[in-house]
Amino acid sequence: QVQLVESEGGLVQAGDSLRLSCAASGRTFSSYPMGWFRRAPGKEREFVATMAWSRGNPAHSDSVKGRFTISRDDVKNTVYLQMNSLKPEDTAIYYCVAGTRAGWTSRKSDDYAYWGQGTQVTVSS
Secondary structure, eight states: OOEEEEOOOEEEETTOOEEEEEEEESSOOTTSOEEEEEEOTTSOEEEEEEESSTTSOOEEOTTTBTTEEEEEETTTTEEEEEEOSOOGGGOEEEEEEEOSSTTOOOSOGGGOOEEOOOEEEEEEO
Protein backbone atom coordinates (compact mmCIF):
# COMPACT_ATOMS: atom_id res chain seq x y z
CA GLN A 1 0.00 0.00 0.00
CA VAL A 2 1.42 3.34 -1.06
CA GLN A 3 1.54 6.05 1.55
CA LEU A 4 2.73 9.65 1.34
CA VAL A 5 3.35 11.20 4.72
CA GLU A 6 3.97 14.93 4.96
CA SER A 7 5.87 16.56 7.76
CA GLU A 8 4.04 18.84 10.11
CA GLY A 9 3.42 22.35 8.81
CA GLY A 10 2.98 25.15 11.25
CA LEU A 11 2.18 28.72 12.10
CA VAL A 12 4.79 31.21 10.94
CA GLN A 13 5.02 34.93 10.38
CA ALA A 14 5.20 36.68 7.05
CA GLY A 15 8.73 36.62 5.72
CA ASP A 16 9.65 33.42 7.56
CA SER A 17 10.81 30.18 5.99
CA LEU A 18 9.52 26.66 6.38
CA ARG A 19 10.48 23.34 4.83
CA LEU A 20 7.99 20.59 4.19
CA SER A 21 8.99 17.01 3.51
CA CYS A 22 7.04 14.05 2.25
CA ALA A 23 8.21 10.48 2.58
CA ALA A 24 6.76 7.84 0.30
CA SER A 25 6.43 4.18 1.20
CA GLY A 26 5.01 1.14 -0.50
CA ARG A 27 6.75 1.73 -3.82
CA THR A 28 9.73 3.58 -5.25
CA PHE A 29 9.11 6.86 -7.04
CA SER A 30 12.66 7.54 -8.21
CA SER A 31 11.62 7.79 -11.87
CA TYR A 32 8.16 9.14 -11.28
CA PRO A 33 6.86 12.64 -10.67
CA MET A 34 6.43 13.92 -7.17
CA GLY A 35 5.20 17.33 -6.20
CA TRP A 36 2.99 19.60 -4.16
CA PHE A 37 -0.47 21.11 -4.42
CA ARG A 38 -2.27 23.34 -1.96
CA ARG A 39 -5.78 24.42 -1.08
CA ALA A 40 -6.34 27.79 0.53
CA PRO A 41 -9.52 28.54 2.50
CA GLY A 42 -12.41 29.15 0.14
CA LYS A 43 -10.32 28.49 -2.94
CA GLU A 44 -9.79 25.63 -5.34
CA ARG A 45 -6.83 23.33 -5.09
CA GLU A 46 -3.84 24.68 -7.00
CA PHE A 47 -0.56 23.38 -8.32
CA VAL A 48 2.57 24.45 -6.43
CA ALA A 49 5.55 22.49 -7.74
CA THR A 50 6.57 19.23 -9.35
CA MET A 51 9.69 17.32 -10.33
CA ALA A 52 10.03 14.20 -12.49
CA TRP A 53 13.09 12.83 -10.68
CA SER A 54 15.92 14.08 -8.52
CA ARG A 55 17.95 15.44 -11.47
CA GLY A 56 14.97 16.62 -13.44
CA ASN A 57 13.97 20.19 -14.08
CA PRO A 58 11.63 21.44 -11.38
CA ALA A 59 8.47 23.34 -12.22
CA HIS A 60 6.89 25.91 -9.91
CA SER A 61 3.71 27.90 -10.15
CA ASP A 62 4.05 31.58 -10.91
CA SER A 63 2.69 32.43 -7.47
CA VAL A 64 5.61 30.74 -5.69
CA LYS A 65 8.40 30.98 -8.26
CA GLY A 66 11.49 32.55 -6.75
CA ARG A 67 10.30 31.88 -3.19
CA PHE A 68 9.62 28.14 -3.07
CA THR A 69 11.97 25.38 -4.21
CA ILE A 70 11.11 21.73 -4.74
CA SER A 71 13.77 19.08 -4.39
CA ARG A 72 13.94 15.33 -4.08
CA ASP A 73 16.07 12.62 -2.53
CA ASP A 74 15.26 9.53 -4.53
CA VAL A 75 17.37 7.34 -2.24
CA LYS A 76 15.10 8.33 0.63
CA ASN A 77 12.00 8.34 -1.61
CA THR A 78 11.30 11.81 -0.27
CA VAL A 79 10.30 15.14 -1.79
CA TYR A 80 10.82 18.51 -0.14
CA LEU A 81 9.37 21.99 -0.47
CA GLN A 82 11.51 24.82 0.81
CA MET A 83 9.32 27.85 1.34
CA ASN A 84 10.99 31.21 1.81
CA SER A 85 9.59 34.73 2.14
CA LEU A 86 6.22 33.33 3.13
CA LYS A 87 3.17 35.51 2.66
CA PRO A 88 -0.27 35.37 4.30
CA GLU A 89 -1.69 34.26 0.93
CA ASP A 90 0.45 31.12 1.18
CA THR A 91 -1.81 29.95 4.01
CA ALA A 92 -3.24 26.63 2.88
CA ILE A 93 -3.28 22.91 3.33
CA TYR A 94 -0.31 21.53 1.42
CA TYR A 95 -0.58 18.13 -0.22
CA CYS A 96 2.24 15.91 -1.39
CA VAL A 97 1.52 14.02 -4.61
CA ALA A 98 3.10 11.26 -6.67
CA GLY A 99 2.38 10.11 -10.19
CA THR A 100 2.77 6.89 -12.10
CA ARG A 101 4.08 8.06 -15.49
CA ALA A 102 7.85 7.77 -15.54
CA GLY A 103 9.84 10.87 -16.42
CA TRP A 104 6.77 13.00 -16.90
CA THR A 105 5.29 15.87 -14.94
CA SER A 106 1.98 17.67 -14.91
CA ARG A 107 0.37 20.68 -13.26
CA LYS A 108 -3.01 18.95 -13.22
CA SER A 109 -4.15 17.32 -10.00
CA ASP A 110 -5.95 14.54 -11.88
CA ASP A 111 -2.60 13.30 -13.20
CA TYR A 112 -1.37 12.30 -9.75
CA ALA A 113 -2.55 8.96 -8.41
CA TYR A 114 -1.25 9.26 -4.86
CA TRP A 115 -1.92 12.00 -2.34
CA GLY A 116 -0.76 12.66 1.20
CA GLN A 117 -3.15 13.56 3.97
CA GLY A 118 -2.20 17.23 3.84
CA THR A 119 -0.44 19.52 6.27
CA GLN A 120 -1.59 22.96 7.39
CA VAL A 121 0.65 25.97 6.83
CA THR A 122 -0.56 29.24 8.30
CA VAL A 123 1.25 32.51 7.66
CA SER A 124 0.33 35.43 9.86
CA SER A 125 0.81 39.04 8.80
